[in-house]
Amino acid sequence: MAHAGRPFGLLRNLNAKVAAIPMMLTVIVIFIGCTLWTVFYSFTSSRLLPTSDFVGFDQYSRLFGNSRWNQSLLNLATYGVCVLTFVFIIGFVLAVLIDQKIRFENTFRTIFLYPFALSFIVTGLVWQWILDPGLGVPKVLNDLGLPGGSLALLGDKNTVIYALVIAGLWQGTGLVMVLMLAGLRGIDSEIWKAARVDGIPAWRTYLFIIIPMMRGVFVTTLVIVASGIVRVYDLVVAMTQGGPGFASEVPAKYVYSFMFERANLGQGLAASTVMLVTVFIILVPWALAEFRQKRS
Amino acid sequence: MAIATTTNNIAGVVEPAGARPRRMFAPSTIILYSILTVAALYYLLPLYVMVVTSLKDMTEIRMGNIFAPPVQITFEPWVKAWSQACTGLDCSGISVGFWKSVKITIPSVIISVAIASVNGYGLSYWRFKGSEVFFTILLFGAFIPYQVMLYPLVIIMRELGIFSTIWAVVLVHTIFGMPINTLLFRNYFASLPPELFKAARVDGAGFWQVFFRIMLPMSLPIFVVSMIIQITGIWNDFLFGVIFAGNQNFPMTVQLNNIVNAVQGVKEYNVNMAATLLTGAVPLIVYFVSGRLFVRGIAAGAVKG
Numbered sequence: 140m141a142h143a144g145r146p147f148g149l150l151r152n153l154n155a156k157v158a159a160i161p162m163m164l165t166v167i168v169i170f171i172g173c174t175l176w177t178v179f180y181s182f183t184s185s186r187l188l189p190t191s192d193f194v195g196f197d198q199y200s201r202l203f204g205n206s207r208w209n210q211s212l213l214n215l216a217t218y219g220v221c222v223l224t225f226v227f228i229i230g231f232v233l234a235v236l237i238d239q240k241i242r243f244e245n246t247f248r249t250i251f252l253y254p255f256a257l258s259f260i261v262t263g264l265v266w267q268w269i270l271d272p273g274l275g276v277p278k279v280l281n282d283l284g285l286p287g288g289s290l291a292l293l294g295d296k297n298t299v300i301y302a303l304v305i306a307g308l309w310q311g312t313g314l315v316m317v318l319m320l321a322g323l324r325g326i327d328s329e330i331w332k333a334a335r336v337d338g339i340p341a342w343r344t345y346l347f348i349i350i351p352m353m354r355g356v357f358v359t360t361l362v363i364v365a366s367g368i369v370r371v372y373d374l375v376v377a378m379t380q381g382g383p384g385f386a387s388e389v390p391a392k393y394v395y396s397f398m399f400e401r402a403n404l405g406q407g408l409a410a411s412t413v414m415l416v417t418v419f420i421i422l423v424p425w426a427l428a429e430f431r432q433k434r435s
Numbered sequence: 436m437a438i439a440t441t442t443n444n445i446a447g448v449v450e451p452a453g454a455r456p457r458r459m460f461a462p463s464t465i466i467l468y469s470i471l472t473v474a475a476l477y478y479l480l481p482l483y484v485m486v487v488t489s490l491k492d493m494t495e496i497r498m499g500n501i502f503a504p505p506v507q508i509t510f511e512p513w514v515k516a517w518s519q520a521c522t523g524l525d526c527s528g529i530s531v532g533f534w535k536s537v538k539i540t541i542p543s544v545i546i547s548v549a550i551a552s553v554n555g556y557g558l559s560y561w562r563f564k565g566s567e568v569f570f571t572i573l574l575f576g577a578f579i580p581y582q583v584m585l586y587p588l589v590i591i592m593r594e595l596g597i598f599s600t601i602w603a604v605v606l607v608h609t610i611f612g613m614p615i616n617t618l619l620f621r622n623y624f625a626s627l628p629p630e631l632f633k634a635a636r637v638d639g640a641g642f643w644q645v646f647f648r649i650m651l652p653m654s655l656p657i658f659v660v661s662m663i664i665q666i667t668g669i670w671n672d673f674l675f676g677v678i679f680a681g682n683q684n685f686p687m688t689v690q691l692n693n694i695v696n697a698v699q700g701v702k703e704y705n706v707n708m709a710a711t712l713l714t715g716a717v718p719l720i721v722y723f724v725s726g727r728l729f730v731r732g733i734a735a736g737a738v739k740g
Contacts, residue, residue, distance in 0.1 A: 154642035155561030158553045159569070162617065165610050166569050170576030173587035189586075236471055249723070250475045252730065253482075256722035258671030260688045261715040264695050265481045268488065268704060269501065279500040309481065317730055362578070370580045373673040377692050394582040399678065404586065411582040422578055 174415065181408035189404060198409035208410065211388040214300050218389070219368045221304040222311070226364060227357075229308065230315025235345065237316070238323045248320075252313035259310065263377025266306035267293065296386035299379055303387060307374060311367075315360055322356030323349070358425060365421045369414055390414050489513060489709035496704050512705035516713060520706055522693040529710045532690030536670055536717075539601055539686055543608040544665045551613055551661060552654070555620020556646050560632050570617070577614035581674060592679060599681025607675045612668065616661045619732070623657040624650060660732035663725050667718040687714045 184194045202208050233251055237244055254262065269275050272291035280290065292302040326349060334344040350357070372391035379387040390410060398407030484501050489512050491505040499506075518528035525531075558570055588607065592598040597606070627650075635645045676686040685693070691714045695707045722729050 152561050152563045152642075155557045155563055155566075158557050158561075158642070159563075159566060161550045161609075162554045162573060162613060163569055165613055166572045166576065168591070169584055169588070169610055170572060170579060173584040173591075174579060176587040177583050189590075233471075233474060236467060239467060241467065241471070245726075247471050247475060248730070249726070250478050253719065253722055254478060255733070256667055256718045256729070257715045258673065258688050258718070260671075260673050260692050261711050264691070264707065264711050265485055267695075268708065269481060269484055271501075271704075274496065274704070275501050279502060282500055309478065313478075314733060317733060366578045366580075370582065372582075373688075376673070377696070380696060391580070391582050394585075395674075398586055408586065411580065411585070414580045415583045418578055418580055422575070426575075 177408050178412050178415070181405065181412045183405055185404040185408065187402040187404065194405075198405045199413075202406060202409050202413070205406075207385045207388060208390075208393055210385050211390050211393045214387060215369070215371075215389050217300050218304055218307065218371065219365070221301070222307050222368055223361070223364060225304070225308050226312050226315050227360070229312045230360075231319050233312065233316045234319035234323055237320060248317070251316050254310045255313040257310065259371075259373035260377045262306050262310045263374045263379075266302065266309070267378045270302055270305075293379060294383060296383050299383065299387045303374060303378060306378060307371070310374075311364065315364065318356060318360050318363075319353070322353040325356075326352055358428065362421060362425045366418050369417050369421075485708045485712050489516075489705055489712055491705055493703060493705060512703070512709040513713075515703075516706045516709035520694045520710055521700065522690060522697065523699075529687065529690060529694065529713055532685060532687035533713065535601075535680070535684050535690075536687040539604050539608075539676070539680070539684070540666060540669045542601075543605045543612075543669045544662055546605060547609040547612040547616060547665055548658065548661050550609060551616030552620045552651075552658070553646065554613070554617040555622075556624050556650055557642075558617070558621045559624035560645070561642060570621070573614050574618065577611075581611070585674075585678060589678065598679065599684070601680065601684050603679040604675055604684070604686070607679055608665075608669050608672070611675075612665055615664065619657060619661050619664075620654075623654060627653060656728070659725070660728050663721055663729050664732050666721055667729075670717050 180189050181198055182193055182195060183190055184192045184197070237247055237251075241247070270277075270292050272278075272294055277290045280286070292298045292305075330348060330352070331344070334348060339348075370391050371389055372395070375381055375387055375389050375392055381388045381392055390413070394407050394411045394414065396407075397403045397410065487504055488496065488501060490508045490510070491499075492507070492509050492511070495506060516528065517530050519526055520528045558566060589598065592603040592606070595603075595606075597603045631649055631653075632645060635649050640648065670686075671688060672686065673688045673692070676684075676689045680686060680689070691710055694710055
């Protein structure tokens with residue numbers, strides 16, 4: 140706008156600007172416009188259709204007064220903490236093992252990563268079948284006379300979320316392994332030589348030298364995995380449909396259900412705004428750190 | 436790489452710069468390979484269970500356990516999954532969803548990769564005031580939960596008159612594929628020698644001429660990587676398909692979920708697993724065929740995204 144008085148400035152690089160129109164439209168209309176629209180209408184009493192009848196924080200207080208929503212937040216927290224913890228431990232350990240100049244490196248990497256190519260729908264359906272209480276793993280344990288025959292992870296409201304964790308880990312650890320492997324390979328081999336000369340055992344080198352050096356990779360992985368966890372939806376739909384009861388409900392499914400099935404738009408919009416805030420809480424420290432890095 | 440490692444091991448590792456020499460059957464080596472093998476078995480198990488289940492008939496499934504190999508291999512579940520599996524009253528098989536997914540994926544991939552390549556090229560060589568700001572917001576937009584933008588997008592699609600058509604899904608995939616793919620192309624073009632661009636400019640080539648005559652012929656690898664990301668991502672999508680495609684155009688993932696999680700009728704696990712394998716086949720083939728490029732794509736896209 141500062142250049143409005145200078146048509147030359149606006150017309151300079153005209154082709155580049157025309158080519159950037161899809162990107163500009165996406166940023167302005169979708170990423171900024173739609174997000175603001177959602178936040179704005181989350182303060183209205185919209186039901187089937189959006190209305191501009193403002194009700195302040197009513198939708199939010201109703202949201203946090205709803206046990207189904209609180210259950211979904213609790214589930215997301217449980218799922219998130221478990222998945223993050225194990226995805227990092229398993230992903231890192233697998234990357235370290237693969238990094239030991241092993242034979243068949245490609246084969247192992249291919250096997251660990253292939254689930255990542257599959258959709259959450261496929262993942263959910265396979266694990267639903269494997270954990271099937273009547274015919275799946277519980278039956279196998281039963282036939283072998285092992286304890287766990289009555290193990291019905293999916294049918295028990297206290298354990299169903301851990302079934303989702305198992306499936307989520309199976310699908311996602313490969314990605315973390317690849318990122319960690321890239322991080323390990325990016326570390327100067329002189330570091331290893333120096334540590335060996337000083338007689339530091341390998342596990343200590345990893346713990347106190349390599350991991351701190353991989354801070355950047357860890358933070359980036361955390362941001363990617365965490366923002367993926369916040370929007371987990373397909374996996375739940377395919378594996379448990381949120382059940383039994385609402386025992387495996389997640390925010391993304393709550394949003395969908397109130398927006399598109401129950402004609403309670405205001406609730407859905409308020410819930411999705413809470414999701415947005417959650418992601419910002421994850422993103423802002425990261426963005427600040429990146430920004431500081433670039434300046435120094 | 437694999438060959439080099441093998442020869443190293445066969446030669447007993449004589450090069451002084453390498454790792455500490457390791458005997459073939461040292462305890463640590465055995466432990467290392469044992470752990471890797473057990474882990475590999477865990478990751479392979481679901482695929483094995485899917486394949487095995489899809490080749491049994493129902494009586495065998497009820498009698499045996501899910502890990503037992505089929506006594507009598509039958510391909511009937513595959514045929515049934517492809518052409519007769521039911522979603523509600525409609526029993527025309529998963530093939531319906533397969534072709535819908537093909538119809539959604541092809542235009543989505545072409546359009547989104549075309550736009551992302553031009554964006555990335557523009558951002559590398561033709562920056563204008565504000566272009567970096569747009570790009571930064573675009574990257575941050577990739578992290579915004581889709582749920583936040585869903586309803587306004589529905590309204591936009593309705594206004595455009597394309598809601599419940601394939602084109603609505605195509606447009607949504609193009610929008611949400613833009614950040615990561617633009618980033619890929621921008622980084623790739625930035626890694627090319629700038630002299631190429633300068634020489635073309637001196638010769639009088641403009642924006643599109645440089646793009647089509649100089650940049651495109653050099654960027655086959657990044658096009659392949661970008662297409663891998665888009666094909667697997669779009670094929671695996673569920674949420675956008677459910678909301679924007681409309682009942683008539685549900686992609687394969689949605690139809691698969693409707694078949695397997697149908698409330699009525701006897702659960703035919705063998706047919707369900709055959710349908711699941713058929714749905715996973717496309718991204719799996721892409722993954723196995725593209726190998727290193729797939730890894731490169733997700734690493735490049737993820738590490739900086």
